[in-house]
Amino acid sequence: MRDVLFLPLYQDEELVIAADGSAAIGLKEADIVHVPYETVAYFAARVALMEVMCVGAAPLAVVLQNFVHNEVWEALCTGIRTALGELHLDLPIVGSTESNFPTLQSAVGMTVIGMVHKAQKRIGTTPSDAKFAVIGEPLVGDEVMERRDRVLPLSLFRQLLHRNDIYELVPVGSKGIFYELQGLLDDNSLQSSQCSCALPLHASSGPATSLIISFDPNGEEEIKQMARDYFFPIEITS
Incomplete structure (x- = not known):
C-alpha cells in the first residue's frame, strides 16, 4: 500500500x-x-x-x-x-x-x-497490459543538490498527473524503485518474476527525486516526448 x-x-x-x-x-x-x-x-x-x-x-x-x-x-x-x-x-x-x-x-x-x-482514487487502477517507467533518477543526500538537474521537476510531475493515459503514479522514496514497484504490482494483483531498468533498482530516491508510472502503451511516445531524458522504461517479465 x-x-x-x-x-x-x-x-x-x-x-x-x-x-x-x-x-x-x-x-x-x-x-x-x-x-x-x-x-x-x-x-x-x-x-x-x-x-x-x-x-x-x-x-x-x-x-x-x-x-x-x-x-x-x-x-x-x-x-x-x-x-x-x-x-x-x-x-x-x-x-x-x-x-x-x-x-x-x-x-x-x-x-x-x-x-x-x-x-x-488512483489506486489499483493499472490493467494487466500496462507498461511501466521511472521518471527522474534516485538520489539522496548531497547527490540531490549536486545533481539537481536529474531530480524530477514538480512542473513535469504536474503535467504527468493530468494525463489520461497514465494510470497510476508512485513517488519513489528511500526504499528504492524495486520496493515501490512491487507495491504497485501488489495493489493491482499483478505478478512479476523479474524486472530491469537502466537505473539502480534498490538505491534510495531520498525526497521523491523519482516517480514510477504505469501507463497505456498507446501513449508511450507522447509520454517520452514530455519527460525527455527523465524517462527510464521498466521491463517486467511475468
Whole structure:
C-alpha cells in the first residue's frame, strides 16, 4: 500500500494524509548534509504533496513540525511555498516549533492533508497490459543538490498527473524503485518474476527525486516526448 492514510469523511469523500520527515539536514554543525532551510522544507513538502496528489486527492493544508529553532520558521515556510507555487497551489500552513530545548541536529516534519472523491482514487487502477517507467533518477543526500538537474521537476510531475493515459503514479522514496514497484504490482494483483531498468533498482530516491508510472502503451511516445531524458522504461517479465 501507499504511504498515505485514508479516513472516511462523507459518503463519497475521504480525507487523505501523507507525511515526510527530514533529519540531520540543515545548517547545524552536527548536520550531515548542509543546505539552507528553505531547501530542507522544499524537499520535505514535495514528498508529502506528491504522495497526496498521486492518489487523486486535492491538498488542503500543510502541517509543519520545526525541531530546529524559532528563527528558521519563515525560511521553512518559504521552502514550502516554493513547492506549492511549482504545483500551482496556495494552501494554509500551520504547525509547531520546539522552542524549549536546543537540538544538535536539524529535524523537520511535514504533513499534508487532502481530500479525494472515492471514485477518483488512483489506486489499483493499472490493467494487466500496462507498461511501466521511472521518471527522474534516485538520489539522496548531497547527490540531490549536486545533481539537481536529474531530480524530477514538480512542473513535469504536474503535467504527468493530468494525463489520461497514465494510470497510476508512485513517488519513489528511500526504499528504492524495486520496493515501490512491487507495491504497485501488489495493489493491482499483478505478478512479476523479474524486472530491469537502466537505473539502480534498490538505491534510495531520498525526497521523491523519482516517480514510477504505469501507463497505456498507446501513449508511450507522447509520454517520452514530455519527460525527455527523465524517462527510464521498466521491463517486467511475468
